[in-house]
Amino acid sequence: MAPDIEVDSLDVWYGQARALKEVTLHLGPGRVLALIGPSGCGKSTFLRVLNRMIDRSPQVRVKGAVRVGAFEVLAGDVDVTALRRTVGMVFQQPNPFPMTIFDNVAYGPRIAGLRQMAKLRQTVEDSLKKAALWDEVRGKLRRSAMSLSGGQQQRLCIARALAVNPQVLLLDEPTASLDPVSTAKIEELIVQFKTHYTMVIVTHNLQQAARVSDAVAFFEHGRLVEMGPTHDIFTAPRERRTEEFLTGRFD
Amino acid sequence: MRADRIASLVMKGALALFIAVWVMVAVIVGAGAWRFVSANGLVGPLLSSRWSPLAAHYGILAFVVGSMAVTGLALVLAAPGVLALSVTGARILRGAPQRAFIQILTLFVAVPSVVYGWWGLSVAVPLIRRLTGTAGFGPLSAGIVLAVMIVPTFSIMALQTLRQVPSSLVEGSLGLGATEDQTLWHVILPASRAGLSQGFLVAVGRALGETIAVQMVIGGQSRVLSLLKPGATLTTQLLTDLALMPARTPGHDALDFMALWLMILMAVLVWLQSRVKGMSRG
Amino acid sequence: MADGQWRGARPLKSPGQGRAAHKILAGMAVLAVLLLLSVVVPLAAQAVPALNAAFLFGRAPGAIAPEAVNTVTMVAISAAVSFPLALLAGLYRVEFARPSRWTQAFDQFTGTMLSVPSIVVGLVVVDVAVVRWHWPVSTLTGMLALALMNWPLTVALVVEALQSVPGLYRDGSWALGASRWQTVTRLILPLALPQMIEQGGMAVARLMGETAVLIYTAGVNVGPGWALGGPGESLAVHLWLLRTEGVTDLASAQAAATGVVLLGLVFLVLWGSRRLAEWLQDTA
Numbered sequence: 080m081a082p083d084i085e086v087d088s089l090d091v092w093y094g095q096a097r098a099l100k101e102v103t104l105h106l107g108p109g110r111v112l113a114l115i116g117p118s119g120c121g122k123s124t125f126l127r128v129l130n131r132m133i134d135r136s137p138q139v140r141v142k143g144a145v146r147v148g149a150f151e152v153l154a155g156d157v158d159v160t161a162l163r164r165t166v167g168m169v170f171q172q173p174n175p176f177p178m179t180i181f182d183n184v185a186y187g188p189r190i191a192g193l194r195q196m197a198k199l200r201q202t203v204e205d206s207l208k209k210a211a212l213w214d215e216v217r218g219k220l221r222r223s224a225m226s227l228s229g230g231q232q233q234r235l236c237i238a239r240a241l242a243v244n245p246q247v248l249l250l251d252e253p254t255a256s257l258d259p260v261s262t263a264k265i266e267e268l269i270v271q272f273k274t275h276y277t278m279v280i281v282t283h284n285l286q287q288a289a290r291v292s293d294a295v296a297f298f299e300h301g302r303l304v305e306m307g308p309t310h311d312i313f314t315a316p317r318e319r320r321t322e323e324f325l326t327g328r329f330d
Numbered sequence: 331m332r333a334d335r336i337a338s339l340v341m342k343g344a345l346a347l348f349i350a351v352w353v354m355v356a357v358i359v360g361a362g363a364w365r366f367v368s369a370n371g372l373v374g375p376l377l378s379s380r381w382s383p384l385a386a387h388y389g390i391l392a393f394v395v396g397s398m399a400v401t402g403l404a405l406v407l408a409a410p411g412v413l414a415l416s417v418t419g420a421r422i423l424r425g426a427p428q429r430a431f432i433q434i435l436t437l438f439v440a441v442p443s444v445v446y447g448w449w450g451l452s453v454a455v456p457l458i459r460r461l462t463g464t465a466g467f468g469p470l471s472a473g474i475v476l477a478v479m480i481v482p483t484f485s486i487m488a489l490q491t492l493r494q495v496p497s498s499l500v501e502g503s504l505g506l507g508a509t510e511d512q513t514l515w516h517v518i519l520p521a522s523r524a525g526l527s528q529g530f531l532v533a534v535g536r537a538l539g540e541t542i543a544v545q546m547v548i549g550g551q552s553r554v555l556s557l558l559k560p561g562a563t564l565t566t567q568l569l570t571d572l573a574l575m576p577a578r579t580p581g582h583d584a585l586d587f588m589a590l591w592l593m594i595l596m597a598v599l600v601w602l603q604s605r606v607k608g609m610s611r612g
Numbered sequence: 613m614a615d616g617q618w619r620g621a622r623p624l625k626s627p628g629q630g631r632a633a634h635k636i637l638a639g640m641a642v643l644a645v646l647l648l649l650s651v652v653v654p655l656a657a658q659a660v661p662a663l664n665a666a667f668l669f670g671r672a673p674g675a676i677a678p679e680a681v682n683t684v685t686m687v688a689i690s691a692a693v694s695f696p697l698a699l700l701a702g703l704y705r706v707e708f709a710r711p712s713r714w715t716q717a718f719d720q721f722t723g724t725m726l727s728v729p730s731i732v733v734g735l736v737v738v739d740v741a742v743v744r745w746h747w748p749v750s751t752l753t754g755m756l757a758l759a760l761m762n763w764p765l766t767v768a769l770v771v772e773a774l775q776s777v778p779g780l781y782r783d784g785s786w787a788l789g790a791s792r793w794q795t796v797t798r799l800i801l802p803l804a805l806p807q808m809i810e811q812g813g814m815a816v817a818r819l820m821g822e823t824a825v826l827i828y829t830a831g832v833n834v835g836p837g838w839a840l841g842g843p844g845e846s847l848a849v850h851l852w853l854l855r856t857e858g859v860t861d862l863a864s865a866q867a868a869a870t871g872v873v874l875l876g877l878v879f880l881v882l883w884g885s886r887r888l889a890e891w892l893q894d895t896a
Contacts, residue, residue, distance in 0.1 A: 090621055091621075092621055093619040094618075095618045097617075130505060131626075132501060132504065133486065133624065134624065134673040135497075135501070136505075138623075139624040140618055140622060140623050140624060141621055141622040141624045142620060142622065147353070150446065153504050153624070155625065155627070156627065157627065158627075158628065158629070159626070159627055159629055160507040160508070160629055161507065163504065163505055163506065163507040164506070164507035167505065167506070168501075170498055170501065170505075172498055174498040174501075174502040175502075175523070176499060176501055176502065176503070176517055176520075177499075177520070178520070184595035186503070186506060186508075186516070187506035187507065187889070189507075189509065190503075190506060190507065190508045190512050190516070194853060205489055232460075236502070238508065240505070243506055247599075247737065275580060281343060296392065321566075326843035333791070333793050334791050334792055334793045336705070337793045338708055338792075338793075340700060341700045341701065341703050341704035341708060342702045342704055343653050343700075344698075344700035344704070345700070345701040345705065346706045347697065347701075348697065348698070348701045348763060348764075348767060349718075349721070351760070351763075352763070352764065355725075355733070355736050355760075358736050358739060358740065359732065359735070359736060362739075378748050398688045410640060411640070411641075411644040412648070412777075413637065413640075414637045414638070414639075414640035414641040414643075414644055415641050415644050415645075417634070417637045417639075417641075418638050418641035420632060421634070422637075422638050434645075434881075437879060437882065438648050438651075439814075440814060440817040440821075440879070441651065441652070441821070441875065441878070442816070442818075442820065442821020442822070442823070442848055442875075442878065443821065443823065444821060444823045444848045444851050444871075444874075445651065445652075445655065445821070445851070445871050445874070445875065446651060447852070447855070447890055448653070448655065448851060448855055448867065448868070448871055449650070449651040449654075451855055451856075452652065452654060452655075452658070452864075453651075455652060461710050462743050476645060476891070478648065479650065480648075480787075481644065481648070481702060482648065491631060496882060498748075508630075509629055509630020509631070510630055510634055511630045511631060511632060511633040511634060512629045512630060514634065535727045537858075538729075539727060539728070539729030539730070541728070541729060541730065541731040541823075541824035541890060542823040542824045542848075542852060545824075546852070546855065546856055564733050565729050565824070566832070568731045568732070569731050569827070571823055572731070572734065572735060572738060573828060576741075576743065577738070577739045577743040577744075582633075582739075585735060586735070589729075589731075589732040589735050592728070592729050592732055593724070593728055593732065596724050596725040596728055596729075597720075598726040599727065600720055600723035600724045603719060603723065604719070604720060604723075604891065
């Protein structure tokens with residue numbers, strides 16, 4: 080079952096620079112949250128906290144609590160690999176591994192210890208179907224993932240994330256480097272995935288946020304300025320800053 | 331535009347001179363080798379290990395095997411050190427310690443091989459002597475010295491390759507629940523294949539061509555492979571016999587024959603390197 | 613936003629699961645560094661008894677000043693001859709020649725020649741200069757050998773440095789109507805120079821430590837004073853000779869001291885070239 084996400088007055092510092100300030104929010108199970116805001120507002124930091132990818136940055140300090148389903152994300156003894164298996168991530172640039180299409184999708188299950196070829200094959204096929212890539216790559220699974228187009232590569236990365244049975248998907252500007260047709264395909268997937276996965280998507284494309292999300296959170300200078308149902312945010316934002324951002328009257 | 335033409339002419343001249351001189355080098359070595367092959371055949375000397383120029387026996391098998399053994403041994407012994415140093419320098423250390431680490435390795439790249447030979451005589455040979463009860467001179471000691479010598483070169487190249495693995499790949503792997511270790515073995519190292527092969531080939535070339543460090547510890551006898559008894563390689567034998575065999579004697583032609591083999595081996599290594607480079611692009 | 617507020621937050625520690633192999637490799641790296649230090653530290657330790665003013669600067673037999681002078685002069689002159697020639701050839705290869713099968717073949721040729729073992733270069737120089745031209749075994753012949761072996765390496769490093777300058781800069785310059793020669797001298801060379809100097813430092817360091825090629829070209833003796841046709845034993849050759857023929861305690865201390873002086877010169881060259889490269893980069 081898709082879990083909910085609860086964030087309680089989260090602060091994040093890089094060294095002495097504060098990246099997030101007292102962020103508190105709740106996202107229900109199977110809902111899609113879009114994070115919007117100017118560059119450097121902290122939305123990517125927020126995303127990277129949710130699967131502890133933030134560990135890779137040096138000198139990170141945190142305050143507050145983050146819960147994803149049963150995971151206390153910031154606890155010292157959290158099982159990070161289990162967390163990351165539950166919370167999948169798709170990146171801004173498609174980042175397939177330099178291996179075959181099959182090995183890319185099978186990577187996660189293999190890492191988790193799955194060895195039986197029949198099961199692996201089934202998982203790969205299922206994941207590729209879910210990512211709507213199966214029809215394009217069936218019979219070519221032994222080709223290098225690098226031979227795919229940018230849009231196909233991104234769907235391969237989605238299939239790769241799905242192959243480990245995640246319950247949450249984090250999408251960091253997943254269509255920023257793609258053409259409109261590929262973008263539409265990815266958006267279609269996100270809409271299909273609703274209710275199956277709880278999703279958080281960072282996007283610079285406001286129409287995209289409007290099309291795919293249930294809720295929108297607007298960040299500025301590390302603060303969560305406003306969060307609400309997508310329709311409300313786009314038609315009647317409560318905060319002046321949100322309105323200025325949405326209408327492009329933003330300095 | 332006139333300046334362009336004059337400059338172009340001067341540069342063409344420099345280029346032509348460079349090519350001409352080095353082609354001459356190859357021709358001189360080749361001519362000696364040709365005389366040698368006409369007199370002794372091509373295959374015979376390669377299959378015989380009897381090297382006694384005064385009796386006109388020019389079997390170079392022992393030297394060929396010696397070169398290969400010493401090089402192979404050096405690579406095997408160096409491999410764990412290269413892996414450890416490159417992973418530490420590229421994926422564990424960061425910031426100032428990382429820069430310092432790379433600078434120290436670079437200094438060791440520049441340490442002259444005669445100093446590594448000195449180390450071999452002062453440290454490696456006595457150690458082997460104590461451990462095995464032999465004289466300590468031989469291919470084993472030479473392999474150890476060469477290993478220590480190529481570790482910095484190979485490690486720096488491997489380190490730079492590992493460092494260039496895009497962090498998007500690393501995060502892609504970690505994001506799927508892979509541990510740092512799994513990411514290293516299954517993503518970072520495979521993604522660095524081209525650069526690692528490149529470093530490997532450079533290390534092979536350095537080990538194969540090294541003369542002085544090997545000569546100081548190998549003992550200098552024509553013997554087909556015994557790791558603990560004095561042996562010789564193509565390069566060390568060139569060094570020892572260069573003084574004994576004046577130019578235009580059959581013995582000197584034999585040296586040219588060995589030198590030509592070394593040049594051919596280097597050409598093959600360089601060709602392989604260009605293939606590997608193509609691999610990383612495509 | 614009060615100062616020091618960040619102290620209230622806790623450092624986020626990665627739980628470090630699955631880093632066992634990394635830890636083992638780090639441990640092995642420490643051992644490898646210790647092994648490398650075991651090359652340099654005993655050298656310095658054994659050199660101590662011999663490192664004194666008489667040994668370094670004296671004129672008595674056994675003092676090392678003549679070898680040091682031979683090393684520095686031979687390396688300096690051979691580098692001064694080979695570098696400009698290589699620069700011109702490299703410039704033509706990168707900035708003027710059209711990329712084709714021929715430039716590829718040229719790179720292959722240069723790569724092969726720079727990896728030819730130095731003893732092979734020694735073989736050829738002895739054959740040509742000493743035997744055919746009757747040059748003496750001397751600093752002159754040593755310089756010829758060093759310049760010859762430095763040539764392809766320098767061509768390669770010039771080519772690499774020029775190629776590291778992005779092609780867009782050239783397009784930009786040509787679009788402004790600059791000729792190729794103007795583009796090269798005003799734009800490309802200044803940009804490529806720091807890398808050339810740093811790599812050039814490595815090349816010079818290699819020449820300083822070169823031994824095999826010099827034994828039969830520059831010889832194993834020193835003369836009463838420096839001369840172009842005089843005997844030209846270098847520091848590296850001196851170290852080799854002392855350590856392979858000498859057996860006395862004094863000889864081995866002197867060998868180690870020679871090694872220390874040689875290392876000092878090598879590191880000085882590396883340090884100097886790096887500082888120069890950094891300075892050029894900063895002023896550019």
